[in-house]
Amino acid sequence: FPELRNSNCVCDFAFGVDTLAHLNELNVKLQGKNVFVHELYSSVKAFKVKLALFSKQMKSKGFAHFPTLITWKCRQSRQRSTAKLFSDFEKIEKTLELVSCPLSFDYEKAPQELQLELIDLQCDSTFKEKYNSEKLDESYASLSETKFPNIRKVAQKILVLFGSTYVCEQTFSLLKCNKSRYRSQLTDQHLSSLLRISTTRMTPDFDAIVKRGDQLHCSH
Structure with a gap:
Protein backbone atom coordinates (compact mmCIF):
# COMPACT_ATOMS: atom_id res chain seq x y z
CA PHE A 1 0.00 0.00 0.00
CA PRO A 2 1.84 3.11 -1.19
CA GLU A 3 -0.48 5.29 0.91
CA LEU A 4 1.25 3.99 4.04
CA ARG A 5 4.46 5.64 2.86
CA ASN A 6 2.70 8.98 2.66
CA SER A 7 2.86 10.75 6.01
CA ASN A 8 -0.31 12.74 5.31
CA CYS A 9 -2.27 9.56 4.55
CA VAL A 10 -0.99 7.94 7.73
CA CYS A 11 -2.00 11.01 9.73
CA ASP A 12 -5.47 10.88 8.18
CA PHE A 13 -5.73 7.22 9.09
CA ALA A 14 -4.62 7.89 12.68
CA PHE A 15 -7.15 10.70 12.93
CA GLY A 16 -9.86 8.34 11.69
CA VAL A 17 -8.95 5.72 14.29
CA ASP A 18 -9.29 8.20 17.16
CA THR A 19 -12.47 9.72 15.72
CA LEU A 20 -14.10 6.30 15.42
CA ALA A 21 -13.15 5.60 19.03
CA HIS A 22 -15.03 8.73 20.15
CA LEU A 23 -18.00 7.84 17.93
CA ASN A 24 -18.04 4.31 19.32
CA GLU A 25 -18.16 5.71 22.86
CA LEU A 26 -21.22 7.79 21.89
CA ASN A 27 -22.78 4.82 20.10
CA VAL A 28 -22.54 2.66 23.23
CA LYS A 29 -24.39 5.33 25.24
CA LEU A 30 -27.14 5.55 22.61
CA GLN A 31 -27.70 1.79 22.51
CA GLY A 32 -28.55 1.30 26.18
CA LYS A 33 -31.77 -0.37 27.24
CA ASN A 34 -34.71 1.75 28.49
CA VAL A 35 -33.14 5.05 27.41
CA PHE A 36 -35.54 7.96 26.89
CA VAL A 37 -35.04 10.60 24.23
CA HIS A 38 -33.99 13.33 26.69
CA GLU A 39 -31.20 11.04 27.92
CA LEU A 40 -30.14 10.37 24.33
CA TYR A 41 -30.14 14.09 23.70
CA SER A 42 -27.91 14.70 26.73
CA SER A 43 -25.34 12.28 25.33
CA VAL A 44 -25.56 13.79 21.83
CA LYS A 45 -25.38 17.32 23.19
CA ALA A 46 -22.28 16.46 25.24
CA PHE A 47 -20.69 14.90 22.15
CA LYS A 48 -21.39 18.06 20.18
CA VAL A 49 -19.59 20.13 22.84
CA LYS A 50 -16.67 17.69 22.71
CA LEU A 51 -16.45 18.11 18.92
CA ALA A 52 -16.31 21.87 19.35
CA LEU A 53 -13.53 21.42 21.92
CA PHE A 54 -11.61 19.11 19.57
CA SER A 55 -11.90 21.62 16.73
CA LYS A 56 -10.76 24.52 18.90
CA GLN A 57 -7.78 22.62 20.28
CA MET A 58 -6.71 21.41 16.82
CA LYS A 59 -6.49 24.99 15.58
CA SER A 60 -3.78 25.54 18.18
CA LYS A 61 -2.20 22.15 17.36
CA GLY A 62 -3.58 20.47 20.46
CA PHE A 63 -4.31 16.75 20.00
CA ALA A 64 -4.61 15.58 23.59
CA HIS A 65 -7.81 13.64 22.87
CA PHE A 66 -6.36 11.90 19.78
CA PRO A 67 -3.68 9.55 21.14
CA THR A 68 -3.17 7.65 17.88
CA LEU A 69 -2.72 10.89 16.02
CA ILE A 70 -0.20 12.15 18.56
CA THR A 71 2.05 9.16 17.92
CA TRP A 72 2.42 10.25 14.31
CA LYS A 73 2.96 13.90 15.28
CA CYS A 74 0.42 14.98 12.76
CA ARG A 75 0.10 18.71 12.22
CA GLN A 76 -3.09 18.70 10.23
CA SER A 77 -6.36 19.50 11.91
CA ARG A 78 -9.80 18.40 10.84
CA GLN A 79 -13.05 20.21 11.30
CA ARG A 80 -16.31 18.30 10.85
CA SER A 81 -19.65 19.88 10.22
CA THR A 82 -22.28 18.73 12.72
CA ALA A 83 -25.22 20.88 11.60
CA LYS A 84 -27.05 18.10 9.76
CA LEU A 85 -26.20 15.43 12.35
CA PHE A 86 -27.79 17.38 15.20
CA SER A 87 -30.47 19.30 13.30
CA ASP A 88 -33.30 16.98 14.35
CA PHE A 89 -32.42 17.28 18.03
CA GLU A 90 -31.94 21.04 17.81
CA LYS A 91 -35.47 21.47 16.44
CA ILE A 92 -36.94 20.08 19.68
CA GLU A 93 -34.20 21.14 22.09
CA VAL A 160 -42.74 7.87 23.50
CA LEU A 161 -39.44 8.61 21.74
CA PHE A 162 -36.70 6.27 22.88
CA GLY A 163 -33.51 4.62 21.73
CA SER A 164 -34.61 1.71 19.56
CA THR A 165 -31.24 0.13 18.76
CA TYR A 166 -31.42 -2.37 21.63
CA VAL A 167 -34.97 -3.44 20.80
CA CYS A 168 -34.18 -3.76 17.08
CA GLU A 169 -31.12 -5.93 17.72
CA GLN A 170 -33.03 -8.05 20.23
CA THR A 171 -35.89 -8.53 17.77
CA PHE A 172 -33.54 -9.46 14.94
CA SER A 173 -31.77 -12.06 17.11
CA LEU A 174 -35.07 -13.61 18.13
CA LEU A 175 -36.23 -13.58 14.52
CA LYS A 176 -33.18 -15.56 13.40
CA CYS A 177 -33.54 -18.02 16.28
CA ASN A 178 -37.22 -18.75 15.69
CA LYS A 179 -36.96 -18.93 11.91
CA SER A 180 -34.07 -21.39 12.03
CA ARG A 181 -35.60 -23.72 14.61
CA TYR A 182 -39.26 -23.61 13.70
CA ARG A 183 -39.24 -22.43 10.09
CA SER A 184 -41.55 -25.16 8.75
CA GLN A 185 -44.22 -24.49 11.39
CA LEU A 186 -44.28 -20.68 11.31
CA THR A 187 -46.75 -18.41 9.57
CA ASP A 188 -46.37 -14.62 9.35
CA GLN A 189 -48.95 -14.25 12.13
CA HIS A 190 -47.10 -16.74 14.34
CA LEU A 191 -43.81 -14.93 13.85
CA SER A 192 -45.34 -11.53 14.54
CA SER A 193 -46.91 -12.80 17.77
CA LEU A 194 -43.69 -14.50 18.89
CA LEU A 195 -41.63 -11.35 18.39
CA ARG A 196 -44.20 -9.18 20.15
CA ILE A 197 -44.27 -11.48 23.20
CA SER A 198 -40.49 -11.93 23.29
CA THR A 199 -39.61 -8.24 23.22
CA THR A 200 -42.28 -6.78 25.50
CA ARG A 201 -41.94 -6.32 29.24
CA MET A 202 -45.69 -6.53 29.77
CA THR A 203 -47.21 -9.63 31.35
CA PRO A 204 -50.45 -10.81 29.71
CA ASP A 205 -53.59 -11.00 31.85
CA PHE A 206 -54.20 -14.68 31.17
CA ASP A 207 -57.36 -14.82 33.30
CA ALA A 208 -58.98 -12.03 31.30
CA ILE A 209 -57.90 -13.63 28.02
CA VAL A 210 -59.45 -16.96 29.01
CA LYS A 211 -62.69 -15.28 30.08
CA ARG A 212 -62.98 -13.51 26.71
CA GLY A 213 -62.34 -16.74 24.80
CA ASP A 214 -64.73 -19.55 24.03
CA GLN A 215 -65.52 -21.85 26.91
CA LEU A 216 -63.84 -25.22 26.58
CA HIS A 217 -66.06 -28.30 26.55
CA CYS A 218 -64.83 -31.67 27.73
CA SER A 219 -65.68 -34.65 25.54
CA HIS A 220 -67.70 -37.48 27.08
Whole structure:
Protein backbone atom coordinates (compact mmCIF):
# COMPACT_ATOMS: atom_id res chain seq x y z
CA PHE A 1 0.00 0.00 0.00
CA PRO A 2 1.84 3.11 -1.19
CA GLU A 3 -0.48 5.29 0.91
CA LEU A 4 1.25 3.99 4.04
CA ARG A 5 4.46 5.64 2.86
CA ASN A 6 2.70 8.98 2.66
CA SER A 7 2.86 10.75 6.01
CA ASN A 8 -0.31 12.74 5.31
CA CYS A 9 -2.27 9.56 4.55
CA VAL A 10 -0.99 7.94 7.73
CA CYS A 11 -2.00 11.01 9.73
CA ASP A 12 -5.47 10.88 8.18
CA PHE A 13 -5.73 7.22 9.09
CA ALA A 14 -4.62 7.89 12.68
CA PHE A 15 -7.15 10.70 12.93
CA GLY A 16 -9.86 8.34 11.69
CA VAL A 17 -8.95 5.72 14.29
CA ASP A 18 -9.29 8.20 17.16
CA THR A 19 -12.47 9.72 15.72
CA LEU A 20 -14.10 6.30 15.42
CA ALA A 21 -13.15 5.60 19.03
CA HIS A 22 -15.03 8.73 20.15
CA LEU A 23 -18.00 7.84 17.93
CA ASN A 24 -18.04 4.31 19.32
CA GLU A 25 -18.16 5.71 22.86
CA LEU A 26 -21.22 7.79 21.89
CA ASN A 27 -22.78 4.82 20.10
CA VAL A 28 -22.54 2.66 23.23
CA LYS A 29 -24.39 5.33 25.24
CA LEU A 30 -27.14 5.55 22.61
CA GLN A 31 -27.70 1.79 22.51
CA GLY A 32 -28.55 1.30 26.18
CA LYS A 33 -31.77 -0.37 27.24
CA ASN A 34 -34.71 1.75 28.49
CA VAL A 35 -33.14 5.05 27.41
CA PHE A 36 -35.54 7.96 26.89
CA VAL A 37 -35.04 10.60 24.23
CA HIS A 38 -33.99 13.33 26.69
CA GLU A 39 -31.20 11.04 27.92
CA LEU A 40 -30.14 10.37 24.33
CA TYR A 41 -30.14 14.09 23.70
CA SER A 42 -27.91 14.70 26.73
CA SER A 43 -25.34 12.28 25.33
CA VAL A 44 -25.56 13.79 21.83
CA LYS A 45 -25.38 17.32 23.19
CA ALA A 46 -22.28 16.46 25.24
CA PHE A 47 -20.69 14.90 22.15
CA LYS A 48 -21.39 18.06 20.18
CA VAL A 49 -19.59 20.13 22.84
CA LYS A 50 -16.67 17.69 22.71
CA LEU A 51 -16.45 18.11 18.92
CA ALA A 52 -16.31 21.87 19.35
CA LEU A 53 -13.53 21.42 21.92
CA PHE A 54 -11.61 19.11 19.57
CA SER A 55 -11.90 21.62 16.73
CA LYS A 56 -10.76 24.52 18.90
CA GLN A 57 -7.78 22.62 20.28
CA MET A 58 -6.71 21.41 16.82
CA LYS A 59 -6.49 24.99 15.58
CA SER A 60 -3.78 25.54 18.18
CA LYS A 61 -2.20 22.15 17.36
CA GLY A 62 -3.58 20.47 20.46
CA PHE A 63 -4.31 16.75 20.00
CA ALA A 64 -4.61 15.58 23.59
CA HIS A 65 -7.81 13.64 22.87
CA PHE A 66 -6.36 11.90 19.78
CA PRO A 67 -3.68 9.55 21.14
CA THR A 68 -3.17 7.65 17.88
CA LEU A 69 -2.72 10.89 16.02
CA ILE A 70 -0.20 12.15 18.56
CA THR A 71 2.05 9.16 17.92
CA TRP A 72 2.42 10.25 14.31
CA LYS A 73 2.96 13.90 15.28
CA CYS A 74 0.42 14.98 12.76
CA ARG A 75 0.10 18.71 12.22
CA GLN A 76 -3.09 18.70 10.23
CA SER A 77 -6.36 19.50 11.91
CA ARG A 78 -9.80 18.40 10.84
CA GLN A 79 -13.05 20.21 11.30
CA ARG A 80 -16.31 18.30 10.85
CA SER A 81 -19.65 19.88 10.22
CA THR A 82 -22.28 18.73 12.72
CA ALA A 83 -25.22 20.88 11.60
CA LYS A 84 -27.05 18.10 9.76
CA LEU A 85 -26.20 15.43 12.35
CA PHE A 86 -27.79 17.38 15.20
CA SER A 87 -30.47 19.30 13.30
CA ASP A 88 -33.30 16.98 14.35
CA PHE A 89 -32.42 17.28 18.03
CA GLU A 90 -31.94 21.04 17.81
CA LYS A 91 -35.47 21.47 16.44
CA ILE A 92 -36.94 20.08 19.68
CA GLU A 93 -34.20 21.14 22.09
CA LYS A 94 -36.40 23.52 24.11
CA THR A 95 -39.20 20.97 24.30
CA LEU A 96 -36.77 18.31 25.54
CA GLU A 97 -35.51 20.68 28.22
CA LEU A 98 -39.06 21.55 29.26
CA VAL A 99 -40.15 17.91 29.58
CA SER A 100 -36.99 16.70 31.32
CA CYS A 101 -36.70 19.68 33.72
CA PRO A 102 -40.20 21.20 34.05
CA LEU A 103 -39.64 22.63 37.52
CA SER A 104 -36.64 24.75 36.51
CA PHE A 105 -37.67 25.65 32.96
CA ASP A 106 -38.28 29.38 32.40
CA TYR A 107 -42.03 29.60 31.78
CA GLU A 108 -41.58 32.84 29.82
CA LYS A 109 -39.59 30.87 27.22
CA ALA A 110 -42.21 28.14 26.99
CA PRO A 111 -44.83 28.08 24.19
CA GLN A 112 -47.70 30.39 25.11
CA GLU A 113 -50.21 27.55 25.36
CA LEU A 114 -48.03 25.94 28.04
CA GLN A 115 -47.05 28.97 30.10
CA LEU A 116 -49.97 29.08 32.53
CA GLU A 117 -49.98 25.32 33.02
CA LEU A 118 -46.22 25.38 33.62
CA ILE A 119 -46.62 28.05 36.31
CA ASP A 120 -49.27 25.92 38.05
CA LEU A 121 -47.04 22.86 37.72
CA GLN A 122 -44.01 24.57 39.23
CA CYS A 123 -46.13 25.66 42.19
CA ASP A 124 -47.65 22.20 42.68
CA SER A 125 -46.00 20.65 45.75
CA THR A 126 -47.49 17.23 45.00
CA PHE A 127 -45.89 17.11 41.57
CA LYS A 128 -42.56 18.29 43.01
CA GLU A 129 -42.58 15.35 45.40
CA LYS A 130 -43.47 12.88 42.64
CA TYR A 131 -40.87 14.39 40.29
CA ASN A 132 -38.12 13.88 42.87
CA SER A 133 -39.16 10.37 43.91
CA GLU A 134 -40.62 8.72 40.80
CA LYS A 135 -39.61 8.09 37.21
CA LEU A 136 -40.25 10.93 34.80
CA ASP A 137 -42.97 9.12 32.84
CA GLU A 138 -44.76 8.15 36.06
CA SER A 139 -44.70 11.76 37.24
CA TYR A 140 -46.39 13.00 34.07
CA ALA A 141 -48.88 10.13 34.10
CA SER A 142 -50.09 11.34 37.50
CA LEU A 143 -50.97 14.82 36.20
CA SER A 144 -54.62 15.80 35.94
CA GLU A 145 -55.89 15.74 32.36
CA THR A 146 -58.24 18.63 33.06
CA LYS A 147 -55.67 20.84 34.79
CA PHE A 148 -52.61 20.10 32.63
CA PRO A 149 -53.94 18.92 29.23
CA ASN A 150 -51.31 20.64 27.09
CA ILE A 151 -48.30 19.69 29.21
CA ARG A 152 -49.48 16.07 29.33
CA LYS A 153 -49.84 16.05 25.55
CA VAL A 154 -46.33 17.44 25.00
CA ALA A 155 -44.82 15.03 27.54
CA GLN A 156 -46.53 12.08 25.87
CA LYS A 157 -45.11 13.03 22.47
CA ILE A 158 -41.57 13.28 23.87
CA LEU A 159 -41.61 10.29 26.20
CA VAL A 160 -42.74 7.87 23.50
CA LEU A 161 -39.44 8.61 21.74
CA PHE A 162 -36.70 6.27 22.88
CA GLY A 163 -33.51 4.62 21.73
CA SER A 164 -34.61 1.71 19.56
CA THR A 165 -31.24 0.13 18.76
CA TYR A 166 -31.42 -2.37 21.63
CA VAL A 167 -34.97 -3.44 20.80
CA CYS A 168 -34.18 -3.76 17.08
CA GLU A 169 -31.12 -5.93 17.72
CA GLN A 170 -33.03 -8.05 20.23
CA THR A 171 -35.89 -8.53 17.77
CA PHE A 172 -33.54 -9.46 14.94
CA SER A 173 -31.77 -12.06 17.11
CA LEU A 174 -35.07 -13.61 18.13
CA LEU A 175 -36.23 -13.58 14.52
CA LYS A 176 -33.18 -15.56 13.40
CA CYS A 177 -33.54 -18.02 16.28
CA ASN A 178 -37.22 -18.75 15.69
CA LYS A 179 -36.96 -18.93 11.91
CA SER A 180 -34.07 -21.39 12.03
CA ARG A 181 -35.60 -23.72 14.61
CA TYR A 182 -39.26 -23.61 13.70
CA ARG A 183 -39.24 -22.43 10.09
CA SER A 184 -41.55 -25.16 8.75
CA GLN A 185 -44.22 -24.49 11.39
CA LEU A 186 -44.28 -20.68 11.31
CA THR A 187 -46.75 -18.41 9.57
CA ASP A 188 -46.37 -14.62 9.35
CA GLN A 189 -48.95 -14.25 12.13
CA HIS A 190 -47.10 -16.74 14.34
CA LEU A 191 -43.81 -14.93 13.85
CA SER A 192 -45.34 -11.53 14.54
CA SER A 193 -46.91 -12.80 17.77
CA LEU A 194 -43.69 -14.50 18.89
CA LEU A 195 -41.63 -11.35 18.39
CA ARG A 196 -44.20 -9.18 20.15
CA ILE A 197 -44.27 -11.48 23.20
CA SER A 198 -40.49 -11.93 23.29
CA THR A 199 -39.61 -8.24 23.22
CA THR A 200 -42.28 -6.78 25.50
CA ARG A 201 -41.94 -6.32 29.24
CA MET A 202 -45.69 -6.53 29.77
CA THR A 203 -47.21 -9.63 31.35
CA PRO A 204 -50.45 -10.81 29.71
CA ASP A 205 -53.59 -11.00 31.85
CA PHE A 206 -54.20 -14.68 31.17
CA ASP A 207 -57.36 -14.82 33.30
CA ALA A 208 -58.98 -12.03 31.30
CA ILE A 209 -57.90 -13.63 28.02
CA VAL A 210 -59.45 -16.96 29.01
CA LYS A 211 -62.69 -15.28 30.08
CA ARG A 212 -62.98 -13.51 26.71
CA GLY A 213 -62.34 -16.74 24.80
CA ASP A 214 -64.73 -19.55 24.03
CA GLN A 215 -65.52 -21.85 26.91
CA LEU A 216 -63.84 -25.22 26.58
CA HIS A 217 -66.06 -28.30 26.55
CA CYS A 218 -64.83 -31.67 27.73
CA SER A 219 -65.68 -34.65 25.54
CA HIS A 220 -67.70 -37.48 27.08
